[in-house]
Amino acid sequence: MARSNASRSKAAAGKAPASKTSKGWLKEHFDDRFVQQSWQDGYRSRASYKLLALDEKDRLLRRGMTVIDLGAAPGGWSQVAAEKVGSEGVVIASDLLEMDALADVDFIQGDFTEERVLEAILATLGDRRVDLVMSDMAPNMSGMAAIDQPQAMVLVELALDLARQTLSPGGTFLAKVFQGEGFDAFLKELRGSFTRVVTRKPEASRARSREVYLLAEGFRG
Numbered sequence: 126m127a128r129s130n131a132s133r134s135k136a137a138a139g140k141a142p143a144s145k146t147s148k149g150w151l152k153e154h155f156d157d158r159f160v161q162q163s164w165q166d167g168y169r170s171r172a173s174y175k176l177l178a179l180d181e182k183d184r185l186l187r188r189g190m191t192v193i194d195l196g197a198a199p200g201g202w203s204q205v206a207a208e209k210v211g212s213e214g215v216v217i218a219s220d221l222l223e224m225d226a227l228a229d230v231d232f233i234q235g236d237f238t239e240e241r242v243l244e245a246i247l248a249t250l251g252d253r254r255v256d257l258v259m260s261d262m263a264p265n266m267s268g269m270a271a272i273d274q275p276q277a278m279v280l281v282e283l284a285l286d287l288a289r290q291t292l293s294p295g296g297t298f299l300a301k302v303f304q305g306e307g308f309d310a311f312l313k314e315l316r317g318s319f320t321r322v323v324t325r326k327p328e329a330s331r332a333r334s335r336e337v338y339l340l341a342e343g344f345r346g
Contacts, residue, residue, distance in 0.1 A: 140263060156201035170201035171329055172261055175338070177205055178327035185297060188237065191253045193246065193291065195237060195284050196262030198222040203230045206259075217249050238283050247291075254293030260300040263336075278307035285311075294346035303335045312320060315341045322334040 149206050162174065180186050187210035194203045197218035206216045207229045216230045219237045226232065235242035262284065264276035281300050288298040298319065302308060315322045320343030330336055 139333060152272040167335075168201055169199045169204055169303060171346065173201040173205050174329035175327040176202045176259075177338070178329060179299065179325055179338060180205070182325070183323075183342075184309075185257060185259075185299065185340075186257075188212060191215040191250070192217070192257045193255055193287070194218040195258070195260040195287070196220055196280075197232070198224040200224050200227050200230070202259060202261055203227055203232075206230075206257075215250075215253060217246055221248060224301060226249040237249065239285060243287075244309065246287075250291065257297045257299065258284065258288035258292060259298075263301060263303075274303060274305040274307065277303045278311060283319075285314070287342070292344045292346075294344060297342040298339075298341040298344070300339055301336050302339050304337060305335060315339060318345055319343050320345065 156280045156336035162171075164166075165247070168174075176185075177346045186192070186206055188209070188211045188293075190210045191214065192206045192210060194206060194216060197203045199222075201217065203216055203218040203224075204227055207214075207227060210216060212229060214229075217233065218224065218227075218230050219235070219242065220346075223234060224232050232340055233245045233249065235244060237243060237246060237270045260281065263274060264280060266273050281302050284300050285298065292298065298315070302311065312322065319341035322339060324339055325338045327338065330338075
């Protein structure tokens, strides 16, 4: 089950009494300049600044685009995408968790690999082909790499499957991936389906984290 960083912080904040480890994490989180900036700018999470940086560098989002956002809650990426594509564009967001409504974003709650949820996404798309599929999904981390890494790779593989079903030729896929077992094989798989694949590590991605973002452009169809 994927959960956002913001959701994890809410869950941690609700525990009492907090352990020294969780207290330290919460202090680091709330002292984080991107967390504080998100409060000032009205973004739902610090993750918004990852997408903003990626968009500034690679020009991912344009007016009128159709975008699917997987692992969307609490809505940081969908919020940025909706601003960028404008009222002419379409943003479809999906997550296992609830997400408060966002203007110009169609939210579908559930596991996108289940037929019911996939059909709802496809029905919302209608006859449109997708310009960008993006995924900031991550599993609930146990802290054990032997468990967490395979789960993370399964999620990104499933996101790629959806991208292959819905992207228009020339479309773009952006996904969070954790470096480790399976990473190189997935990178090779992307290169077989897209004309350009690059690795990005935006400033808002914590330096100690193994997460990177794989940007795949030019879907071969």
